[in-house]
Amino acid sequence: MRTERNLTRLDRVFARLDREPERPAHIDVPKMSRHRVVLFTATLAFYLAIVWAVVITSWLVRLDWQVMFFRPYQQWAGIHWFVDYYVVLGQRGPTAVMVAAWLGWRSWRQHTLRPLLTLGASLLLLNITVGAAKLGMGRLGPHYATVIGSNEMGLGGDIFPSGHTANAVVTWGILAYLASTPRARRWLSAASAVTSLGVGMSTVYLGTHWLSDVLLGWAAGLLILLALPWCEPFIARAETALFDLRDRWRDRLGSTAPAPVPVPVLLKPRPASVEQTTPEREPVSLAHSPRAPIHLAPGPHTARSERTPVTPAGSRRPPHPERQPRGTAAQAARPVTGG
Numbered sequence: 001m002r003t004e005r006n007l008t009r010l011d012r013v014f015a016r017l018d019r020e021p022e023r024p025a026h027i028d029v030p031k032m033s034r035h036r037v038v039l040f041t042a043t044l045a046f047y048l049a050i051v052w053a054v055v056i057t058s059w060l061v062r063l064d065w066q067v068m069f070f071r072p073y074q075q076w077a078g079i080h081w082f083v084d085y086y087v088v089l090g091q092r093g094p095t096a097v098m099v100a101a102w103l104g105w106r107s108w109r110q111h112t113l114r115p116l117l118t119l120g121a122s123l124l125l126l127n128i129t130v131g132a133a134k135l136g137m138g139r140l141g142p143h144y145a146t147v148i149g150s151n152e153m154g155l156g157g158d159i160f161p162s163g164h165t166a167n168a169v170v171t172w173g174i175l176a177y178l179a180s181t182p183r184a185r186r187w188l189s190a191a192s193a194v195t196s197l198g199v200g201m202s203t204v205y206l207g208t209h210w211l212s213d214v215l216l217g218w219a220a221g222l223l224i225l226l227a228l229p230w231c232e233p234f235i236a237r238a239e240t241a242l243f244d245l246r247d248r249w250r251d252r253l254g255s256t257a258p259a260p261v262p263v264p265v266l267l268k269p270r271p272a273s274v275e276q277t278t279p280e281r282e283p284v285s286l287a288h289s290p291r292a293p294i295h296l297a298p299g300p301h302t303a304r305s306e307r308t309p310v311t312p313a314g315s316r317r318p319p320h321p322e323r324q325p326r327g328t329a330a331q332a333a334r335p336v337t338g339g
Contacts, residue, residue: 029114030177032229040226047219051137054160054212057151064210065149068142072205083202090164090199095171096123103178113239115178121231122170125224130166133220134158142207162209162217168196169221177225196221 030036053060073080088094096119103115139160140152153160172195176188200214209217 029232030229036226036229040223043219043222043226047216047223050212050216050219054139054151054216055153057149060212061151062149064142064212067204067211068145068207071207073207076205083205087164087199087202087206089172089195090168090203092123092163092167092171095167099171099174102175106178113242114235117235117238118178118228118231119174121235122174122224122228125227125231126166126170126221129224130161130163130217130220133161133216134163139210139213141213142210159209160213160216161220162200162203162213164203164209165196165200165214165217166221166224168192168199169218170224172196173221173225177228 050060073083100116100119103119106115107113135158137160138154138156138158140146140155140157141159144157145152146155169192172192173189176185176192179185179188196218200209200217203209204211204214
């Protein structure tokens with residue numbers, strides 16, 4: 001009897017992925033084309049221009065202060081409740097969970113880990129680049145501004161660039177980047193652009209970010225999306241390494257699994273046939289034979305089937321003194337014929 005190891009949930013996931021180990025042919029991986037390189041260079045130049053304009057306290061900083069004094073949350077107070085909910089689309093935790101759930105289903109259907117690994121790589125780049133820029137420039141937000149007209153740089157803040165805007169660009173833009181068809185990529189690109197634009201303007205409406213923070217957040221998120229094709233070789237290597245690690249882990253578990261214990265098979269007793277005779281008993285020595293009961297006569301006893309039948313001679317009736325034998329009286333009463 002063979003005993004099989006119970007499959008865990010991770011084994012079932014990898015077994016599903018093993019059905020088609022190679023990436024489907026209709027899903028293309030974006031390349032770092034010349035057009036993309038031009039867009040990346042232009043976006044990087046825009047990024048550096050925004051930073052320089054804020055550092056030198058140019059017209060962009062004056063525009064930031066004008067928007068802050070306008071106080072949009074007081075001018076259009078009726079939509080405040082909607083903006084409070086809409087800005088959640090730029091928070092890293094909820095958006096990462098929603099997009100990861102969708103890409104996890106995509107990975108399950110397409111039998112590849114590339115969607116989830118691409119999301120992880122983009123979020124890692126987002127945390128490194130945007131986090132480093134926030135800590136490096138140290139700009140304070142509108143609610144914590146100290147001097148009117150200043151750029152509020154280097155004061156220990158973490159507001160520049162806008163993390164909500166950059167996260168919205170990357171998280172929703174990754175869906176367009178991983179789209180299977182050009183048409184789906186165009187529609188998802190437009191939807192992600194509108195969503196990230198709305199998230200950025202929501203932060204300006206609530207007064208949590210300067211307008212220049214939002215512009216730099218858009219540029220930071222777009223730079224990450226444009227640079228993802230450079231990360232594709234590393235994503236492919238990571239996927240291969242994960243599958244190799246899975247195979248080694250499965251082989252090690254298979255080698256350390258205990259050998260199956262053979263279970264004895266109980267034979268079903270055959271019914272005794274009619275012609276089968278009772279087996280003879282082994283003779284028992286006299287020294288260990290039990291003592292004969294008192295009511296039996298001493299000596300060997302034979303079975304009834306081994307005894308010689310005895311036929312009694314004569315009549316079984318007891319003798320009677322007055323009874324005569326049959327035939328004697330009949331002969332005396334019979335008349336004598338002749339002469």
